[in-house]
Amino acid sequence: MAKEGRTARQSDIARLAGVSQTTVSIILTGRARENSIPQSTQDRVMAAIRELGYVPNAAARSLRGGRNGLIGVHTYEAVFPVTSEDYYNEFLVGIEEKAVEMGVDLVLFASTQGADGTRSIYGSGANRLRLADGAVLLGVERNDDELERLASEGYPFVFIGRRDTVSSLMPYVVPDYDSALRDVVTQLKDVGHGKLAYVGNRMRNNPQEDRLTAFTRHAELLEIPTTTPQFLSPADLDTDRVAQFIKDDVTAVLVESWELAVALSDAAASAGIAIPGSLSMVCLDIGPRSLAVDNWSHIQVPRRELGRRAVALLMDLLDGRITNDHHELLPVTPPSFATIARPRPAPTSATRIDG
Amino acid sequence: MAKEGRTARQSDIARLAGVSQTTVSIILTGRARENSIPQSTQDRVMAAIRELGYVPNAAARSLRGGRNGLIGVHTYEAVFPVTSEDYYNEFLVGIEEKAVEMGVDLVLFASTQGADGTRSIYGSGANRLRLADGAVLLGVERNDDELERLASEGYPFVFIGRRDTVSSLMPYVVPDYDSALRDVVTQLKDVGHGKLAYVGNRMRNNPQEDRLTAFTRHAELLEIPTTTPQFLSPADLDTDRVAQFIKDDVTAVLVESWELAVALSDAAASAGIAIPGSLSMVCLDIGPRSLAVDNWSHIQVPRRELGRRAVALLMDLLDGRITNDHHELLPVTPPSFATIARPRPAPTSATRIDG
DNA sequence: TTGTATGCGTTATCAT
DNA sequence: ATGATAACGCATACAA
Numbered sequence: 001m002a003k004e005g006r007t008a009r010q011s012d013i014a015r016l017a018g019v020s021q022t023t024v025s026i027i028l029t030g031r032a033r034e035n036s037i038p039q040s041t042q043d044r045v046m047a048a049i050r051e052l053g054y055v056p057n058a059a060a061r062s063l064r065g066g067r068n069g070l071i072g073v074h075t076y077e078a079v080f081p082v083t084s085e086d087y088y089n090e091f092l093v094g095i096e097e098k099a100v101e102m103g104v105d106l107v108l109f110a111s112t113q114g115a116d117g118t119r120s121i122y123g124s125g126a127n128r129l130r131l132a133d134g135a136v137l138l139g140v141e142r143n144d145d146e147l148e149r150l151a152s153e154g155y156p157f158v159f160i161g162r163r164d165t166v167s168s169l170m171p172y173v174v175p176d177y178d179s180a181l182r183d184v185v186t187q188l189k190d191v192g193h194g195k196l197a198y199v200g201n202r203m204r205n206n207p208q209e210d211r212l213t214a215f216t217r218h219a220e221l222l223e224i225p226t227t228t229p230q231f232l233s234p235a236d237l238d239t240d241r242v243a244q245f246i247k248d249d250v251t252a253v254l255v256e257s258w259e260l261a262v263a264l265s266d267a268a269a270s271a272g273i274a275i276p277g278s279l280s281m282v283c284l285d286i287g288p289r290s291l292a293v294d295n296w297s298h299i300q301v302p303r304r305e306l307g308r309r310a311v312a313l314l315m316d317l318l319d320g321r322i323t324n325d326h327h328e329l330l331p332v333t334p335p336s337f338a339t340i341a342r343p344r345p346a347p348t349s350a351t352r353i354d355g
Numbered sequence: 356m357a358k359e360g361r362t363a364r365q366s367d368i369a370r371l372a373g374v375s376q377t378t379v380s381i382i383l384t385g386r387a388r389e390n391s392i393p394q395s396t397q398d399r400v401m402a403a404i405r406e407l408g409y410v411p412n413a414a415a416r417s418l419r420g421g422r423n424g425l426i427g428v429h430t431y432e433a434v435f436p437v438t439s440e441d442y443y444n445e446f447l448v449g450i451e452e453k454a455v456e457m458g459v460d461l462v463l464f465a466s467t468q469g470a471d472g473t474r475s476i477y478g479s480g481a482n483r484l485r486l487a488d489g490a491v492l493l494g495v496e497r498n499d500d501e502l503e504r505l506a507s508e509g510y511p512f513v514f515i516g517r518r519d520t521v522s523s524l525m526p527y528v529v530p531d532y533d534s535a536l537r538d539v540v541t542q543l544k545d546v547g548h549g550k551l552a553y554v555g556n557r558m559r560n561n562p563q564e565d566r567l568t569a570f571t572r573h574a575e576l577l578e579i580p581t582t583t584p585q586f587l588s589p590a591d592l593d594t595d596r597v598a599q600f601i602k603d604d605v606t607a608v609l610v611e612s613w614e615l616a617v618a619l620s621d622a623a624a625s626a627g628i629a630i631p632g633s634l635s636m637v638c639l640d641i642g643p644r645s646l647a648v649d650n651w652s653h654i655q656v657p658r659r660e661l662g663r664r665a666v667a668l669l670m671d672l673l674d675g676r677i678t679n680d681h682h683e684l685l686p687v688t689p690p691s692f693a694t695i696a697r698p699r700p701a702p703t704s705a706t707r708i709d710g
Numbered sequence: 711t712t713g714t715a716t717g718c719g720t721t722a723t724c725a726t
Numbered sequence: 727a728t729g730a731t732a733a734c735g736c737a738t739a740c741a742a
Contacts, residue, residue, distance in 0.1 A: 007482075007508045009735055020713045025737055036711060053504070056481040060735035062414035063718050068486060069466060070413075089444070099465035105483060108461040110454035111424065128460060130362055130410035131425065153408055364719055375729045380721055391727060415719035418734050 008052035016048040017041075024049075028056065071099060071314060072107045072135030072157075076119050076143060091138060091160065094307025102315055107132045121146050129155060134318050136160065136310045140205050151324070158314045160306050162327075163206050171317055171326040173309045175301045177207070180332035181214035182221075184254065184282055184299065187334065189222050191342045193252045193280065197245055198229040199237060199264070200256040208256055211284050215254060234263035239271040245279060251343035252280035261285075261296055276341035283335075297335035305330055363407035371403040372396075379404075383411070417486060426454060426669060427462045427487035427512075431474050431494030446493060446515065449662025457670055462487045476501050484510060489673050491515065491665045495560050506679065513669045515661050517682075518561050526672055526681040528664045530656045532562070535687035536569035537576075539609065539637055539654065542689065544577050546697045548607045548635065552600055553584040554592060554619070555611040563611055566639050570609060589618035594626040600634060606698035607635035616640075616651055631696035638690075652690035660685055 010024040017024070019041060026035050027045050048054075062068035073095060075088060099106050111128050112119045120143070121127055127150070129135050134156035137147070144166045150157060151169035159172040188196060198215055200208055212229060219226045227248055232241070237260055245253060255261045261283040268275050275281050276297075283298035309328060316322040365383070369376040374396060381390050382400050403409075413423035428450060430443060454461050466483050467474045475498070476482055482505075484490050489511035492502070499521045505512060506524035514527040543551060553570055555563055567584060574581045582603055587596070592615055600608060610616045616638040623630050630636050631652075638653035664683060671677040 010737095011735085021736085022713060022738080023711090026712095029737075038711075041711085055477055057418070057735050058481045058483045058486045059414045059417035060718090061481065061737085062486065063412070063418050063720090063734090064736050064738090066718075068414045069483070070462065070486065096463070096465055099463075100468045103466045103479075105466045105486070106463040107425065108451065108454075108463060110451055111458045111460045113455045127408050127410055128424075130408070131413045131423070131460065365721095366719085376719095377721085377729060377731095378727085381728090384721075393727075396727085412719050415734090416721085418718090418736095419720045419722090420734065421721065 008054040013048045017044040067133050069104045070107050070132040071104045072129050072132035074109045074137045076139030076141035090303035091307040094304035098308040098311035134314045156317050158310045160310050173328045175332045176329035177210045178214040180299045182218045183334040185218040188252050195225045195249050197227045197250040197253045200231045202231050234259045237263035239267050242267045242271045254282045257285045276339045281339040297339040300333035302330050363409040368403045372399040422488050424459045425462050425487040426459045427490030429464045429492045431496035445658035446662040449659035453663040453666035489669045511672050513665045515665050528683045530687045531684035532565045533569040535654045537573045538689040540573040543607050550580045550604050552582045552605040552608045555586045557586050589614045592618035594622050597622045597626045609637045612640045631694045636694040652694045655688035657685050
């Protein structure tokens with residue numbers, strides 16, 4: 001049993017077993033064979049270890065080894081949000097899973113939050129991230145300058161996502177939006193859609209731009225006509241807008257967020273436009289779990305896997321197996337056919353009845 | 356900018372600022388005044404610190420016995436469970452909130468999970484908790500010996516919950532189940548209930564025992580008859596069991612978990628027994644958010660506040676403001692009247708009509 | 711086969 | 727006012 005107040009250290013064991021502290025260390029690190037330490041000595045040492053309940057001191061090991069086995073997680077928003085149903089949670093599940101596998105611990109940087117509620121790496125004076133061996137960063141807030149500085153200081157980190165201006169400086173994992181939108185556009189073309197509309201959020205961020213770029217590219221490649229992309233708030237996606245889609249011969253709409261999907265659903269219902277009968281809809285985002293978004297066709301960002309890969313990449317980076325220019329794409333699950341269907345022929349066109 | 360590859364240490368700063376490493380340490384630990392170090396020196400040192408992006412080495416500080424601003428969080432189950440709708444999340448929200456307020460960072464101990472999936476502080480070779488200044492522990496698994504050992508080693512930690520055998524050794528925060536069950540029994544008595552049943556889980560744990568003890572105590576104090584407590588799996592809570600309640604003149608049932616509440620709801624429906632018309636039901640647990648448990652009368656454990664208080668207590672403990680015998684009860688929100696109602700008079704009893 | 715000496719980064723004591 | 731120096735617990739190169 002451990003003595004009150006103080007934990008046993010290697011020298012305690014050494015004294016009890018009648019050997020030197022070095023011998024204890026050798027045995028503990030599994031190098032007894034190569035140092036040809038007799039079994040009798042090993043037995044005595046192991047007995048002493050059990051008797052004293054010795055456990056290695058993690059801080060001392062870290063100090064000695066240069067690593068402390070701590071992986072930082074920095075988000076620009078609270079990790080455990082009050083408005084749960086939480087976007088980050090799924091990433092964190094993956095991050096924790098991988099951390100468990102790798103035998104490292106996670107540091108959640110709460111101290112980086114200032115009085116105003118915003119988080120910043122350098123805002124609080126020192127870069128606390130340095131407490132950890134490296135870090136996984138996520139968050140949609142734009143803090144490119146901080147990322148750039150962090151990279152220029154040689155701090156090892158992996159970004160989940162992509163920032164066009166700075167992300168060449170660091171390893172990142174990112175959903176493969178290009179392939180995803182190729183799949184979506186192909187799916188729509190295959191069931192017979194002739195003209196597509198794209199509705200984005202008013203506030204733009206990098207992942208959204210990636211999706212739009214990919215959409216535009218593949219619509220062109222597949223020679224499907226599109227309307228000019230529109231950037232709307234959910235309130236603007238009303239019945240008038242839906243009527244305009246119909247008037248423009250649009251048969252499928254891609255919406256960038258689930259808020260827009262809700263708005264489009266509601267507006268179409270009000271306008272008497274059946275989804276997916278008269279208008280197919282694809283959501284390019286995944287909503288909170290509480291919404292039954294499985295009733296919509298939507299692409300599915302592999303958030304858990306992104307978290308897992310980010311941790312794996314960070315370990316690779318720390319061990320020198322990859323460099324800062326290592327970037328990875330993870331496949332995005334294509335949409336179901338919930339709100340994708342063959343468009344109803346326009347009333348004016350001739351219809352042929354088979355059978 | 357910092358040199359690539361190695362993080363700055365105090366001696367780097369000292370060299371850059373043209374002072375000794377000791378001077379740097381003195382300034383960093385806020386003892387510049389008492390050592391009468393000139394402002395000019397301080398300024399030079401601070402400038403060097405900023406320039407090199409210096410951050411104290413956490414492991415070294417811990418080893419030395421100082422603080423590193425890391426608060427550990429150890430749960431005996433995964434923090435981010437796959438089966439989310441997550442019990443722990445709410446605690447963690449509180450823990451993170453308080454950590455932000457206190458300006459400390461959180462270490463989630465993932466490395467304590469062994470190959471078999473179970474978590475143990477000492478099982479994984481080293482006691483990694485020592486990397487942090489102290490820790491908040493939670494989890495229902497029974498690991499009293501580990502808690503005892505941790506306490507005996509003088510490691511500062513706070514437990515969320517209570518373990519009758521060992522919790523006198525450490526500070527803890529715990530829901531005030533005694534008051535909660537006084538409230539529940541009082542509520543039931545006030546609306547006219549005459550006989551209560553208690554259904555607990557087959558697998559017992561400490562919080563559950565606390566609730567049962569409190570229930571028994573207050574039922575006696577308030578002189579309300581009860582049936583012998585039953586410990587059932589949800590499958591055993593069937594229509595037969597409901598029929599038996601009715602036969603025994605039970606008018607209200609306390610169930611210990613939401614699984615049991617679901618079972619009772621279903622069984623009563625099948626048996627044609629109206630809840631709360633013929634049988635009132637109080638759930639002594641809170642289920643996952645996805646279940647609309649607000650439709651049931653249930654007590655509400657203040658999980659977020661428990662998290663917040665635990666962190667606050669840990670800081671108090673570290674600063675010597677409290678000792679290991681400091682224990683705190685947090686109020687539990689009493690149940691609504693969703694499934695508590697005046698019991699319907701039995702068919703055989705005389706009813707008087709006022710009017 | 712085992713032991714001695716050293717350094718990891720920090721803080722604190724004691725000289726200067 | 728500043729600088730050596732030792733100690734925290736561990737791992738390792740080197741000696742014996």
